[in-house]
Amino acid sequence: MASPKKKLQGLVAATLTPMTENGEINFSVIGRYVDYLVEEQGVKSIFVNGTTGEGLSLSIAERRRVAEEWVTRGRNKLDQVVIHVGALSLKESQELAKHAAEIRADGIAVIAPFFLKPWNKDVLTDFLKEVAAAAPALPFYYYHIPALTGVKIRAEELLDGIQEKIPTFQGLKFSDTDLLDFGQCVDQHRQRQFAFLFGVDEQLLSALVMGATGAVGSTYNYLGKKTNQMLEAFEKKDFSSALNYQFCIQRFINFVVKLGFGVSQNKAIMTLVSGIPMGPPRLPLQKASREFTDNAEAKLKSLDVLPFTSLEDRDVEACS
Numbered sequence: 416m417a418s419p420k421k422k423l424q425g426l427v428a429a430t431l432t433p434m435t436e437n438g439e440i441n442f443s444v445i446g447r448y449v450d451y452l453v454e455e456q457g458v459k460s461i462f463v464n465g466t467t468g469e470g471l472s473l474s475i476a477e478r479r480r481v482a483e484e485w486v487t488r489g490r491n492k493l494d495q496v497v498i499h500v501g502a503l504s505l506k507e508s509q510e511l512a513k514h515a516a517e518i519r520a521d522g523i524a525v526i527a528p529f530f531l532k533p534w535n536k537d538v539l540t541d542f543l544k545e546v547a548a549a550a551p552a553l554p555f556y557y558y559h560i561p562a563l564t565g566v567k568i569r570a571e572e573l574l575d576g577i578q579e580k581i582p583t584f585q586g587l588k589f590s591d592t593d594l595l596d597f598g599q600c601v602d603q604h605r606q607r608q609f610a611f612l613f614g615v616d617e618q619l620l621s622a623l624v625m626g627a628t629g630a631v632g633s634t635y636n637y638l639g640k641k642t643n644q645m646l647e648a649f650e651k652k653d654f655s656s657a658l659n660y661q662f663c664i665q666r667f668i669n670f671v672v673k674l675g676f677g678v679s680q681n682k683a684i685m686t687l688v689s690g691i692p693m694g695p696p697r698l699p700l701q702k703a704s705r706e707f708t709d710n711a712e713a714k715l716k717s718l719d720v721l722p723f724t725s726l727e728d729r730d731v732e733a734c735s
């Protein structure tokens with residue numbers, strides 16, 4: 416059984432998968448990427464090969480190599496490296512789970528299969544159980560993202576009795592806006608020491624109120640520092656500061672959502688903010704436009720959330 420050694424908590428960056436202009440994975444920048452997260456963003460845990468990492472658009476061989484590179488580069492620098500091993504094929508998912516254990520990742524996460532779908536809780540649990548069993552020593556997290564998988568089984572229902580079926584079950588990554596469902600997951604399992612990781616970055620403060628123990632998200636790659644300030648304010652019960660930080664983050668996310676925001680745009684923003692080239696996404700995604708990047712840059716500057724912002728760029732929106 417998985418040792419509930421260290422609980423996954425705080426901010427977890429959902430890593431982007433850097434690519435070269437001709438669409439191959441650019442392994443050479445992953446070391447710099449780790450240092451950037453730790454030193455510039457104060458983010459010490461990562462979630463690899465998920466939505467943001469285009470995990471489902473990579474081959475199994477690529478997913479293995481990407482996972483290996485993050486684990487290797489993150490050694491002695493990162494707290495935890497969780498690998499998303501979800502796939503449509505149970506066999507592939509098991510292979511990836513086993514591999515994650517071999518390379519000594521800190522945990523695995525799985526989304527619901529989304530083409531031929533499980534239609535009820537028991538079938539979904541059976542699938543997850545088979546994957547978890549391929550890595551019996553690794554903490555297992557269910558990754559709930561109904562808008563993308565189309566599997567709308569409520570997390571609260573799924574969690575009911577799950578540890579009896581999946582002894583390594585250790586928590587939930589909840590990427591949905593249904594705070595009734597999320598709150599009931601926390602309420603019903605509080606005593607079990609599960610990790611409740613929220614995945615809608617622009618609403619994290621509401622999830623903290625509901626008992627989230629951490630968060631996994633794409634924007635922590637470049638808004639990690641700002642979000643950490645929100646977490647600190649929340650810890651200190653300084654709710655008005657926490658709300659100011661959340662609103663600041665929301666102003667940015669709301670702005671880019673209106674322009675069209677997803678993995679491609681996250682790659683462009685991360686390249687801009689960190690200076691580390693993330694490259695284009697892989698088809699079926701398309702590279703963000705130059706216009707998007709220019710607009711996002713101007714917005715980040717006006718909000719004063721980034722190191723590159725100079726005082727002259729401040730305006731009334733600036734978040735302090």
Ligand SMILES: CC(=O)N[C@H](C=O)[C@@H](O)[C@H](O)[C@H](O)CO
Binds near residue numbers: 590
């Ligand atoms: C659908 C998706 O990619 N969700 C991410 C994590 O689950 C989030 O980090 C979002 O990118 C973020 O909340 C912005 O909407």
Ligand SMILES: CC(=O)C(=O)O
Binds near residue numbers: 430464465467468632
């Ligand atoms: C956001 C997230 O958790 C993912 O990219 O999978």
